[in-house]
Amino acid sequence: MRQAALLRSDKxxxxxxxxxxxxxxxxxxxxxxxxxxxxxKDHFVVRNGVxxxxxxxxxxxxxxxxxxxxxxxxxxxxxxxxxxxxTLLHIHLHHFEPNGGVSGVAVLAxxxxxIHSWPEAGYAALDVFMCGDAKPENCIPVLREAFKPKxxxxxxxxxxxxx
Amino acid sequence: MRQAALLRSDKxxxxxxxxxxxxxxxxxxxxxxxxxxxxxKDHFVVRNGVxxxxxxxxxxxxxxxxxxxxxxxxxxxxxxxxxxxxTLLHIHLHHFEPNGGVSGVAVLAxxxxxIHSWPEAGYAALDVFMCGDAKPENCIPVLREAFKPKxxxxxxxxxxxxx
Numbered sequence: 001m002r003q004a005a006l007l008r009s010d011k012x013x014x015x016x017x018x019x020x021x022x023x024x025x026x027x028x029x030x031x032x033x034x035x036x037x038x039x040x041k042d043h044f045v046v047r048n049g050v051x052x053x054x055x056x057x058x059x060x061x062x063x064x065x066x067x068x069x070x071x072x073x074x075x076x077x078x079x080x081x082x083x084x085x086x087t088l089l090h091i092h093l094h095h096f097e098p099n100g101g102v103s104g105v106a107v108l109a110x111x112x113x114x115i116h117s118w119p120e121a122g123y124a125a126l127d128v129f130m131c132g133d134a135k136p137e138n139c140i141p142v143l144r145e146a147f148k149p150k151x152x153x154x155x156x157x158x159x160x161x162x163x
Numbered sequence: 164m165r166q167a168a169l170l171r172s173d174k175x176x177x178x179x180x181x182x183x184x185x186x187x188x189x190x191x192x193x194x195x196x197x198x199x200x201x202x203x204k205d206h207f208v209v210r211n212g213v214x215x216x217x218x219x220x221x222x223x224x225x226x227x228x229x230x231x232x233x234x235x236x237x238x239x240x241x242x243x244x245x246x247x248x249x250t251l252l253h254i255h256l257h258h259f260e261p262n263g264g265v266s267g268v269a270v271l272a273x274x275x276x277x278i279h280s281w282p283e284a285g286y287a288a289l290d291v292f293m294c295g296d297a298k299p300e301n302c303i304p305v306l307r308e309a310f311k312p313k314x315x316x317x318x319x320x321x322x323x324x325x326x
Contacts, residue, residue, distance in 0.1 A: 129290075
């Protein structure tokens with residue numbers, strides 16, 4: 001796995017860092033890291049008496065700040081992962097021009113987190129899908145602190161009921 | 164951009180292929196490709212009279228087949244992208260052991276598609292978030308054909324209303 005990680009990154013054999021490559025100004029480079037670690041942790045659980053594959057939160061941030069700041073967004077995603085007690089397998093962020101919006105996904109042993117931001121509208125759409133012992137609701141305070149939205153709307157799906 | 168693509172792949176300058184690296188048997192390698200192309204296409208739209216950032220479909224497949232087949236899953240994701248008229252920026256698939264489940268995300272110029280499969284339960288959880296001129300509903304027939312689920316449940320969110 002370290003070999004594979006090296007092939008995708010020009011960094012050393014330590015903890016995989018962020019591989020951010022600047023391309024032309026009009027097409028900012030994607031940011032991505034793949035982190036070794038492979039035990040699946042998104043097994044079916046019973047949540048509020050319902051057996052399901054996991055909890056999927058649909059989160060809208062309105063009148064939010066920092067939505068063009070790819071470093072802030074990456075840090076927020078990583079903090080969401082740690083606060084939720086989840087395991088990061090791969091993270092990829094894409095910075096759009098000219099509006100500065102960011103699309104980011106974090107693939108987890110427990111499923112995923114995604115963010116898509118529209119800085120010009122002060123709006124970001126996230127979803128947080130986690131199972132096992134992870135606590136997706138712990139991401140909400142992280143997002144409040146990072147992006148200071150004046151309004152957050154959170155929807156919840158218990159995925160895979162009856163599977 | 165081609166330079167950046169080369170740095171992440173040991174393939175040539177043609178159409179980027181799938182970078183699949185085998186690791187140890189108990190930890191199958193991630194599959195990922197980053198495809199050049201950077202114009203954002205997930206601008207706000209009016210859908211059914213509602214101005215929104217995009218349509219987010221929450222899709223559950225029950226009693227489905229092929230959910231441990233990473234090649235089938237990758238092909239289905241790519242076909243979803245093309246049938247929806249979307250633009251693929253990055254795709255990453257992760258094969259879990261021992262259950263054979265797959266987590267996959269496709270980052271699009273129009274947002275993303277994700278899949279998480281539990282072959283032992285015949286269940287897969289997907290979400291398809293697209294905006295602009297893309298047609299996320301066109302993914303449903305692709306998923307039916309690929310995974311032959313006996314039951315599909317589709318929920319819809321119009322994201323970012325009022326942003």
